[in-house]
Amino acid sequence: MKKLNLPLSEQEILSLQSGDGVLLSGVIYTARDAAHKRILEDLDAGRTLPFPLTGSVIYYVGPTPAKPGEAIGSAGPTSSYRMDRQAMVLLELGARISIGKGDRSPEFKEKLKECRGLYLAAIGGAGALISQSIKSCELIAYPDLGPEAVHRLVVEDFPVIVAYDAWGGDIFESGRSRYRKG
Amino acid sequence: MREIDLNIITENVREMILEAACELEAGILEKLKEAVKSEESPLGKSVLRNIESNAELASKKRIPMCQDTGMVVVFLEIGSEVIFRGDLEEAVNEGVRRAYTEGYLRKSVVRHPLERLNTRDNTPAIIHTRIVSGDSIKISLAPKGAGSENVSFVKILPPGEGEEGIKKTVVEAVLKAGGKPCPPIIVGVGIGGNLEKAALLAKEALLRDIDDEAEHPLDRKLERELLEEINKTGIGPMGFGGTVTALTVKVNSYPCHIASLPVAVNFQCHAARHRQRII
Numbered sequence: 001m002k003k004l005n006l007p008l009s010e011q012e013i014l015s016l017q018s019g020d021g022v023l024l025s026g027v028i029y030t031a032r033d034a035a036h037k038r039i040l041e042d043l044d045a046g047r048t049l050p051f052p053l054t055g056s057v058i059y060y061v062g063p064t065p066a067k068p069g070e071a072i073g074s075a076g077p078t079s080s081y082r083m084d085r086q087a088m089v090l091l092e093l094g095a096r097i098s099i100g101k102g103d104r105s106p107e108f109k110e111k112l113k114e115c116r117g118l119y120l121a122a123i124g125g126a127g128a129l130i131s132q133s134i135k136s137c138e139l140i141a142y143p144d145l146g147p148e149a150v151h152r153l154v155v156e157d158f159p160v161i162v163a164y165d166a167w168g169g170d171i172f173e174s175g176r177s178r179y180r181k182g
Numbered sequence: 183m184r185e186i187d188l189n190i191i192t193e194n195v196r197e198m199i200l201e202a203a204c205e206l207e208a209g210i211l212e213k214l215k216e217a218v219k220s221e222e223s224p225l226g227k228s229v230l231r232n233i234e235s236n237a238e239l240a241s242k243k244r245i246p247m248c249q250d251t252g253m254v255v256v257f258l259e260i261g262s263e264v265i266f267r268g269d270l271e272e273a274v275n276e277g278v279r280r281a282y283t284e285g286y287l288r289k290s291v292v293r294h295p296l297e298r299l300n301t302r303d304n305t306p307a308i309i310h311t312r313i314v315s316g317d318s319i320k321i322s323l324a325p326k327g328a329g330s331e332n333v334s335f336v337k338i339l340p341p342g343e344g345e346e347g348i349k350k351t352v353v354e355a356v357l358k359a360g361g362k363p364c365p366p367i368i369v370g371v372g373i374g375g376n377l378e379k380a381a382l383l384a385k386e387a388l389l390r391d392i393d394d395e396a397e398h399p400l401d402r403k404l405e406r407e408l409l410e411e412i413n414k415t416g417i418g419p420m421g422f423g424g425t426v427t428a429l430t431v432k433v434n435s436y437p438c439h440i441a442s443l444p445v446a447v448n449f450q451c452h453a454a455r456h457r458q459r460i461i
Contacts, residue, residue, distance in 0.1 A: 172423075
């Protein structure tokens with residue numbers, strides 16, 4: 001696994017290939033369905049966004065509440081395809097890296113390639129394991145959304161697989177065709 | 183007649199949810215260990231090993247294995263000689279409320295599908311009741327995440343499509359779902375009944391013991407053949423490519439109308455959280 005510090009440099013973004021395993025360290029922001037809706041509403045209304053989009057990494061997650069003394073609860077990825085429409089807008093505004101699970105729409109994939117972004121996959125259903133790499137979690141916006149609120153996470157060696165790279169590479173497609181039988 | 187105190191129901195529901203959230207059933211863990219051996223893709227193998235470590239860590243540190251601690255589905259088989267004083271459904275919901283608030287589980291239920299305001303205690307549960315003979319109550323409980331539920335469906339085929347039609351429908355659904363339902367999956371298939379019965383059959387199929395096989399020889403044959411075909415799709419663990427896409431397939435059937443062949447597919451992710459108790 002390659003270890004990388006956030007934010008990623010242009011060269012790092014462009015050099016990663018679908019299927020690469022990466023351990024990320026640095027700051028990432030959480031946002032899923034309801035938060036994406038709010039972010040787009042804020043954009044439309046000209047309000048300040050919870051975090052700067054340029055250079056950001058957005059993690060699609062709604063963690064379980066932290067137990068006393070813990071930074072966060074279970075914190076694995078949610079399915080990314082539900083955020084595709086909004087993510088395409090955010091990509092154009094400079095949010096080039098997202099983390100989630102599962103394949104996404106062809107339109108998103110095309111837009112990602114056009115913007116030279118990365119879609120990283122974390123292991124779905126491994127929320128306990130993933131939580132161990134999250135060192136701090138701070139609520140920064142939309143507290144009324146509960147588990148869907150936006151949090152700023154500091155992560156250390158957060159494990160992901162490059163699902164879609166900046167050049168159109170797709171692990172779901174290549175992996176499936178490699179192991180398909182009959 | 184036997185009176186069962188509703189507090190006992192509440193307490194059992196609470197305990198079962200907390201156990202299910204953090205402890206993967208031994209049978210499923212066993213299947214995952216077998217999968218690590220048989221998976222041909224190195225990346226797939228590593229994903230499966232991580233899923234295994236996740237289960238061990240969740241159990242040891244009492245962290246939910248998956249952050250989507252689900253909406254709770256409860257099947258109650260109530261003996262006709264049992265009496266309750268009070269509201270049985272409320273007793274179940276109270277158990278849900280306590281487990282999710284005291285147990286640091288995620289509240290994932292919204293009050294209205296369009297309004298989407300979180301109920302903040304994960305209630306209500308989806309409760310199915312059936313009256314059976316006897317003086318006990320069987321509680322089957324399955325907190326179910328949305329990743330696998332979102333790709334599930336019911337389709338009513340013309341009877342002429344038969345076994346081949348069912349297989350085609352299921353395999354196409356698995357292909358379309360790809361990595362979304364968190365493979366390796368457990369596939370629950372309901373055939374027969376009608377619209378709602380087929381969906382229930384598929385859900386009940388997921389509650390069966392991981393190692394059992396269907397009683398009816400035709401259902402059993404379907405289970406074996408579907409598992410083989412699903413594992414030939416190449417989807418693999420998390421959809422990254424591989425030879426273990428499903429851990430098992432369960433088919434439940436029921437009589438149906440001469441003009442229809444309902445088929446429902448209910449996907450279950452590898453974090454299959456089920457508990458059963460008889461009181």
